[in-house]
């Protein structure tokens with residue numbers, strides 16, 4: 001069996017809700033030829049980084065994340081790794097040193113940085129030592145993830161992922177955009193372009209969906225606005241794919257289930273259900289990829 005790591009690049013952000021583990025079920029269903037690929041809810045960029053397209057647009061509403069992607073694309077892997085390792089040593093960070101973590105978090109939240117690269121580097125350094133590598137802000141956009149004591153750290157694996165990721169992002173024609181999805185300009189897209197959406201899920205709670213990230217909760221209104229945008233793209237013959245869950249936590253997303261009947265729904269196996277077992281009852285999670293085009297041919 002081919003290992004995922006031989007085929008796909010993993011985001012160095014260990015992003016909650018990241019799609020790395022199911023890339024082999026998503027990417028083969030994307031169109032073979034893509035002019036502009038829009039990763040509308042880019043997050044850790046596990047998807048966009050692995051797509052072949054003339055241009056890849058990374059969009060996310062969290063500005064520091066967009067700055068980080070910019071930093072990765074403007075510097076070589078060696079530059080990023082050297083500066084990161086210096087920063088980790090300079091700040092005395094390790095798995096046990098809570099005090100060092102809190103000191104850096106305090107600096108990041110209150111210091112006025114003259115150099116944007118320094119701020120971005122401190123942000124990424126914090127993520128690597130944060131609980132579950134979560135990125136969370138309070139309502140005032142102050143970073144508030146606790147220390148990942150004895151668990152989170154920069155290690156050999158992070159370094160390997162980081163190198164592969166930065167090498168790749170250096171070599172793609174990437175555009176970074178920090179719009180709310182409703183404000184994104186879809187008007188220039190055409191039939192060879194492709195929009196991938198991996199929004200927060202209405203019926204599950206990721207840390208990006210708990211109102212604690214300086215971004216508001218994902219609401220039914222957001223969901224409906226997104227589905228309208230996708231309908232509009234469809235009427236303009238622009239292809240899209242949407243990742244989501246129809247059922248989770250004993251809840252069913254009725255709006256999405258109804259809407260999805262117009263399109264193609266592919267069931268994604270084996271992530272939330274955490275095993276190869278069949279779903280045991282109707283309340284187990286049903287994770288899906290919804291597309292507005294038919295099967296693509298495999299090479």
Ligand SMILES: C[S@@+](CC[C@H](N)C(=O)[O-])C[C@H]1O[C@@H](n2cnc3c(N)ncnc32)[C@H](O)[C@@H]1O
Nearest residue numbers: 017018019041042043044045046061180181198
């Ligand atoms: C499930 S995550 C995406 C994970 C990504 N596909 C990956 O594999 O790494 C959803 C992302 O949507 C972003 N987001 C939430 N609300 C948004 C909005 N209104 N507009 C744009 N992005 C938003 C969040 O910041 C989060 O990064």
